[in-house]
Amino acid sequence: MGQKSVAVIGAGIGGLSAAAHLAHAGYRVDVYEKNAEPGGKASVLRASGFRFDKGPSLLTMPFVFKKHFEELDAHPDRFLHFERLHTNCRYLYPDRTIINAYADMKRLAEEFAAKTKDKRSSINSYFERCKEIYELAADIFLFNSPLITFRTPSSNSLSALTHLGELGVSRTLNKMNSMYFSDHRVVQLFNRYATYNGSSPYRAPATFLIIPYVEFYFGAYNVDEGINSIPRALYDIAKKKGVRFHFGQEVTRIIHEKHRIKAIQMDNTIVDHEVVVANSDVRNVYGVLLEDRNSPMARMYRHKEPSSSALVFYWGIKGNPGDLQVHNVFFSNDYQKEFRDIFRNKKCPEDPTIYINITSKYVQTDAPNGYENWFVMINAPYMAGQNWSAETQRVRKTVTEKLKRTLGIDIEKLIVYESVMTPRDIERETSSSKGSLYGMASNSITGAFMRQQNKSMIYRGLYFCGGTCHPGGGMPLALLSGRIAADLVMKGEK
Ligand SMILES: Cc1cc2nc3c(=O)[nH]c(=O)nc-3n(C[C@H](O)[C@H](O)[C@H](O)COP(=O)(O)OP(=O)(O)OC[C@H]3O[C@@H](n4cnc5c(N)ncnc54)[C@H](O)[C@@H]3O)c2cc1C
Structure with a gap:
């Protein structure tokens, strides 16, 4: 044969x-x-001395990559090098609160206790719940095919099957987060994890508590x-x-x-x-x-319903303005409205949450000396007949004004290189239907x-x-x- x-x-x-x-x-x-x-x-853009990762910026679960090489009888270290971040992300709020999402859970709980109305105990019991859901769901819903699991269930998966009701399916992510936290800033922070699969926290099930669990327990990583x-x-x-x-x-x-x-x-x-x-x-x-x-x-x-898409600006920036980390999020005032704009009105939010990733803070060769490479992204609707040139102009103005308000710096004057990726470009470059990032919402x-x-x-x-x-x-x-x-x-x- x-x-x-x-x-x-x-x-x-x-x-x-x-x-x-x-x-x-x-x-x-x-x-x-x-x-x-x-x-x-996960492609790359190189221009004017800058290097940008065009799409993904945050790596979690590096152990699955290590295992991939091991299963192929190769040594992972010969192919990839990761380093765990000490601060997963810096969150900046319209009321000027700044929360550092420290990788160290004890420090993280202290940060929440010092800067919000929520106590250390709330964050600890929240992560206990996240852990329970992860341990129930991971075997069937992450690491294996339900097609095989349901036919020849292991004791682990049998236990998961009998506890499906505890996977948080009866509540939305926002509802569950609001049960654990009283401070709207903390709820907003944990609601953001719905966007990791292009969904709305006001509609996605609380099962997605597994995402913060994965990010905090296993860590967020830089890739060398x-x-x-x-x-x-x-x-x-x-x-x-x-x-x-x-x-x-x-x-x-x-x-x-x-x-x-x-x-x-x-x-x-x-x-x-x-x-x-x-x-x-x-x-x-x-x-x-x-x-x-x-x-x-x-x-x-x-x-x-397709998942959300993204509008990304790749900016070469002069100097290192603002007190920023590798990953930074500038939150919107009204998160619920932001998701209504994306999924119902199918337009870029009027007040978008802005995500900025600066890899040159870690990989110095990603920008010329004295400059930084800013990956500036907002969550955008999937393609539904929008005029992307007009949307891009509008969002660019909103983003630069918001950064000026929050950082007190006119970023626009510091942009020495610029490129843009709209949902239309995402569809053209990767054949993603309607430019959605994660398939179906x-x-x-x-x-x-x-x-x-x-x-x-x-x-x-x-x-x-x-x-x-x-x-x-x-x-x-x-x-x-x-x-x-x-x-x-x-x-x-x-
Ligand atoms: C802006 C952005 C930010 C993101 N942020 C993160 C993040 O921080 N962390 C994270 O983990 N993930 C993130 N993601 C998601 C992550 O990039 C994807 O989930 C992952 O890379 C998808 O891999 P894939 O195997 O589905 O292939 P894809 O990346 O979708 O690639 C599919 C490939 O198939 C090719 N192809 C399609 N149709 C055909 C055809 N008919 N003939 C020949 N070739 C074809 C395409 O050209 C493409 O190369 C982000 C994505 C984007 C766009």
């Missing part, structure tokens, strides 16, 4: 992970990527050579395992007969493949690539728990990986999705 072969569509973090695991297991793996380089959303070194390292190990990469190749069609995968098509070229792992957005796979626009899945995805219980599984139940030979399917968005989960998809292929789960 000849070597079994697999096509992977896309060289994002999920695709790179699936490809390496499959090649390691002896499969012949071809990765087809429309861009010239691997990385997808920047976030883009992650996909580069994943690419290097995949190449070593024998994966063949075809860059500049956009797959335009997945060909199937009676729901059995037969081949993929790029322009006029058809390549036979009976097993395909799609790292492209699930909505595009069902709605475009399978050419089954009227299939129940395509129709279902057309009606699902988790703005309901079904949204949170009914993500596309890593194997299609309808098309035999079709598998999924990446941030738009199980277990979810964000770099660690995208990486895990690749391993889960590869496991399913190997188990012959057709």
Whole structure:
């Protein structure tokens, strides 16, 4: 019998992970990527002496990356170096309160007690609850495929299944946070974690308490050579395992007969493949690539609410203005209105929360001497007919005015380099449907728990990986999705 072969569509973090695991297991793996380089959303921008990570900026769960290399019989230290942050983020409020989210939990509790109405005990019992939910949910909903877990449950997953009611599904994240904290600034801080998967804290279930747990217990990390070194390292190990990469190749069609995968098509070229792992957005796979626009899945995805997108300014800044950390958040006055603007009014918020990441505070070569590289992001709606040039102008003015008010510095005068990424650019560059960052929003219980599984139940030979399917968005989960998809292929789960 000849070597079994697999096509992977896309060289994002999920695709790179699936490809390496499959090649390691002896499969012949071809990765087809429309861009010239691997990385997808985790790509890089270099200009005028500045280096910017274009998408992700915060790394959590570094142990899943270490494990990835170990499972491939490689030493993680030969590929990537991480360093834990002492301050995960600095939060700046409109009333001029500044809260440092220290990595050290004791210091963090003291910071909250000193600067807000909430006591140390509240933060401690909150994290106890976060921990309970994480321990119940992680096995099934993060590290494994429910498809396998439900068929052959371990004692851990059986316990999780019998305690599903305790996963916080009956409350929103905002409700749960408001039960633990009386100070609106603390509630706002912990509500922000819904945005880590592009959702609204006023609609997403409290199950997402696992996100602050992961960030504080396992830590937030800097990556020595920047976030883009992650996909580069994943690419290097995949190449070593024998994966063949075809860059500049956009797959335009997945060909199937009676729901059995037969081949993929790029322009006029058809390549036979009976097993395909799609790292492209699930909505595009069902709605475009399978050419089954009227299939129940395509129709279902057309009606699902996409996650939020982002509007990002990449600014080369003269000097090091403001007393800022690597990660900084300038909160809005009315957080509920901000999410109404994003999800209901589908416009960039009138008063957006601003996130600023400055990697040159850590990697000095990311900016010329005497300058900093500012990644300035606001949460934006997914594409719904907005005029992005007008939105960009409006948001830029709001952002510079807000920074001037908060920092007392006219940042506009210090910008020596500028580039922008709108939701439209995100869609064009990574084929993310409507420019959404994390696939479907988790703005309901079904949204949170009914993500596309890593194997299609309808098309035999079709598998999924990446941030738009199980277990979810964000770099660690995208990486895990690749391993889960590869496991399913190997188990012959057709
Ligand atoms: C602005 C921004 C900020 C973010 N912040 C964070 C953060 O701080 N922390 C974090 O963990 N995550 C963050 N994320 C999310 C994180 O980047 C993603 O969840 C993760 O990188 C997604 O990986 P993926 O495997 O889904 O692949 P993607 O990055 O979506 O890449 C998919 C790849 O497939 C290719 N492709 C798609 N369709 C086709 C086709 N038909 N033919 C050929 N190639 C195709 C695309 O070109 C692309 O290269 C952020 C994302 C963005 C955009």
